[in-house]
Amino acid sequence: MCSRTNPRSSRTGRPRSPEADTAILKATRAALVELGWSKLTMGDVAGRAGVAKTTLYRRWANKSELVVDAVAVLFDELELPDLGSLQADIEHVVLQFAALLERPETKTALMAVVAESTRDAPLRERIRASIVDRQKRLVLTGRRRAQERGELPADRDPDAVDATDDLIFDVIAGAVVHRALVSAEPVDEAWVARLSALLVGGLGAVAALG
Amino acid sequence: MCSRTNPRSSRTGRPRSPEADTAILKATRAALVELGWSKLTMGDVAGRAGVAKTTLYRRWANKSELVVDAVAVLFDELELPDLGSLQADIEHVVLQFAALLERPETKTALMAVVAESTRDAPLRERIRASIVDRQKRLVLTGRRRAQERGELPADRDPDAVDATDDLIFDVIAGAVVHRALVSAEPVDEAWVARLSALLVGGLGAVAALG
DNA sequence: GCCTTTCGCTACGGGTCGTAGCGTAACTCT
DNA sequence: AGAGTTACGCTACGACCCGTAGCGAAAGGC
The missing domain is CATH 1.10.10.60 (Homeodomain-like)
Structure with missing residues (x-):
C-alpha cells in the first residue's frame, strides 16, 4: 500500500x-x-x-500519493451481494458507490488525484491498483452471475467480452461520478432505476455486436 | 465570462x-x-x-476561475451536425468530445477545476454556465432530431423527458471522461460504436419507464 | 554491544500567494 | 482643456508551504 x-x-x-x-x-x-x-x-x-x-x-513522496492511500481503504466497503437479478445488483452497487462519493473526503480527493495523475504515470498506476481495479472486479462478478442466471448469453469472443466489461465499467462509474460531482445532483433511487434500465436494455444490443 | x-x-x-x-x-x-x-x-x-x-x-480571484475561462472557449468547437441517424450523431459528438479531452490543456485542467468546485459553489456555477451547459445543449438537439426522424417516441411526461436528458448527458460525458482520464485508454471508433449501441439499445427500455 | 534504520525536533533556502503603494496611462464628463 | 476616475506596470512585502538537512535518541537485528 x-x-x-x-x-x-x-x-x-x-x-x-x-x-x-x-x-x-x-x-x-x-x-x-x-x-x-x-x-x-x-x-x-x-x-x-x-x-x-x-x-x-x-x-510518501507527495500529497497525491498520500491521499490516494488514505482514500483507497474506503473502497473496501464496496460489495456486490447477489440480489437475484442483474438490474437489482446494478442498482445496489451504484447506490453504494454514490454513497461513497457523497462523503466529503472522497468528494474532494478523487477528482483531484485523477487530475494530478494525467501528468504522473506512477500516480496513475497507484490509483489503478488501489482504487480502480477494486471497483472493476464488481463488474466482472456481476456479469458472471447474470450469465449463470441466463440473463446474459454465454461468452463467445473473449476479446469482445473484455471490451464490453470495460465499457460497462466506464459507463457506470463515469455516469455516477459525473452526476454527483459535475452535474452536482443527487444519485437517488429514481435516477439509479433509469440508469440500470438503460444498461440492462442496452446490453443486448451490445452483445449483438459480437 | x-x-x-x-x-x-x-x-x-x-x-x-x-x-x-x-x-x-x-x-x-x-x-x-x-x-x-x-x-x-x-x-x-x-x-x-x-x-x-x-x-x-x-x-480573476484565483487560479481555478482563470483556468475555467481559459478552457471554456475550447468547448465552442463542439458541434452536432445532422448525420441522419441517432447513432451516427452520438458517435460523432463523442469522438469530438474525446478529441477535446485528449488535448493536454483540457486533460489536466478539467478534473482539477471540478475537484476544486466540490468546495466552491461560485466556481461550480461558473463551470456549469461556461462548460457543462454548453455540452448539454447537444443532448437536447440530438434527442429532438431523433424524435423528428421517428427514432424515438414523442414526449409524454415532460418530467420524464428532462430526467432522461439528464441521464443521457451524464452517461455520455461521464463515460468518455472516465475512459479517457481514469481508465486512461483510447476513445477509438470501436469503443464509441459499443457505447452508442448501448445507448440506442437502452433508450427504448428507459422510455418504457414512463 | 554494534550496526542500522526510524523517530521527533529544529532550522533552512526557495518558491508562491495575495496585497499595498507608487507614478503613469487612458478614457469620460464638464 | 482640465478634473475625476479607473487600469496599468512595477516593486516590495509578510505569510505560508515545500522538501531537505542535521541532530541526538530510540528500537529493532546480528
Missing part, C-alpha cells in the same frame, strides 16, 4: 511504526474533510497525526 | 484592455500545456502574457 513494501530494507534497523501509518492516514482523511484537497498541507497532516513532517516524507 | 461584466463600473475611467484578456487566457492555456494544473502559477501566467500579476488578480 505505502512504500513500506520495499524489498531491500526493513531487514535490519528500527522498523517503521504501524501506528504512525494508520494515524497519518486517519489524519489525512480528517484534514480532507475539514480543509479539502487544495488547502490540505503535509505539515497540517503531520500535526494532526502527532508525527514529525519528516516521517510523512519517509513514506 | 470574466469579471468585466460588472454592472457598476467601466462607465468612467480607463477601460480594461481586451488585449490583456486574450493574452492572459492564451498564456494560461500555454502554461497548462507546459506545466500542467498543479505547477501553473499566477506569476508565471502573468510573465507569459507580458502583464503584471496585479492585472490578473483584478480580473
Whole structure:
C-alpha cells in the first residue's frame, strides 16, 4: 500500500511504526474533510497525526500519493451481494458507490488525484491498483452471475467480452461520478432505476455486436 | 465570462484592455500545456502574457476561475451536425468530445477545476454556465432530431423527458471522461460504436419507464 | 554491544500567494 | 482643456508551504 513494501530494507534497523501509518492516514482523511484537497498541507497532516513532517516524507513522496492511500481503504466497503437479478445488483452497487462519493473526503480527493495523475504515470498506476481495479472486479462478478442466471448469453469472443466489461465499467462509474460531482445532483433511487434500465436494455444490443 | 461584466463600473475611467484578456487566457492555456494544473502559477501566467500579476488578480480571484475561462472557449468547437441517424450523431459528438479531452490543456485542467468546485459553489456555477451547459445543449438537439426522424417516441411526461436528458448527458460525458482520464485508454471508433449501441439499445427500455 | 534504520525536533533556502503603494496611462464628463 | 476616475506596470512585502538537512535518541537485528 505505502512504500513500506520495499524489498531491500526493513531487514535490519528500527522498523517503521504501524501506528504512525494508520494515524497519518486517519489524519489525512480528517484534514480532507475539514480543509479539502487544495488547502490540505503535509505539515497540517503531520500535526494532526502527532508525527514529525519528516516521517510523512519517509513514506510518501507527495500529497497525491498520500491521499490516494488514505482514500483507497474506503473502497473496501464496496460489495456486490447477489440480489437475484442483474438490474437489482446494478442498482445496489451504484447506490453504494454514490454513497461513497457523497462523503466529503472522497468528494474532494478523487477528482483531484485523477487530475494530478494525467501528468504522473506512477500516480496513475497507484490509483489503478488501489482504487480502480477494486471497483472493476464488481463488474466482472456481476456479469458472471447474470450469465449463470441466463440473463446474459454465454461468452463467445473473449476479446469482445473484455471490451464490453470495460465499457460497462466506464459507463457506470463515469455516469455516477459525473452526476454527483459535475452535474452536482443527487444519485437517488429514481435516477439509479433509469440508469440500470438503460444498461440492462442496452446490453443486448451490445452483445449483438459480437 | 470574466469579471468585466460588472454592472457598476467601466462607465468612467480607463477601460480594461481586451488585449490583456486574450493574452492572459492564451498564456494560461500555454502554461497548462507546459506545466500542467498543479505547477501553473499566477506569476508565471502573468510573465507569459507580458502583464503584471496585479492585472490578473483584478480580473480573476484565483487560479481555478482563470483556468475555467481559459478552457471554456475550447468547448465552442463542439458541434452536432445532422448525420441522419441517432447513432451516427452520438458517435460523432463523442469522438469530438474525446478529441477535446485528449488535448493536454483540457486533460489536466478539467478534473482539477471540478475537484476544486466540490468546495466552491461560485466556481461550480461558473463551470456549469461556461462548460457543462454548453455540452448539454447537444443532448437536447440530438434527442429532438431523433424524435423528428421517428427514432424515438414523442414526449409524454415532460418530467420524464428532462430526467432522461439528464441521464443521457451524464452517461455520455461521464463515460468518455472516465475512459479517457481514469481508465486512461483510447476513445477509438470501436469503443464509441459499443457505447452508442448501448445507448440506442437502452433508450427504448428507459422510455418504457414512463 | 554494534550496526542500522526510524523517530521527533529544529532550522533552512526557495518558491508562491495575495496585497499595498507608487507614478503613469487612458478614457469620460464638464 | 482640465478634473475625476479607473487600469496599468512595477516593486516590495509578510505569510505560508515545500522538501531537505542535521541532530541526538530510540528500537529493532546480528
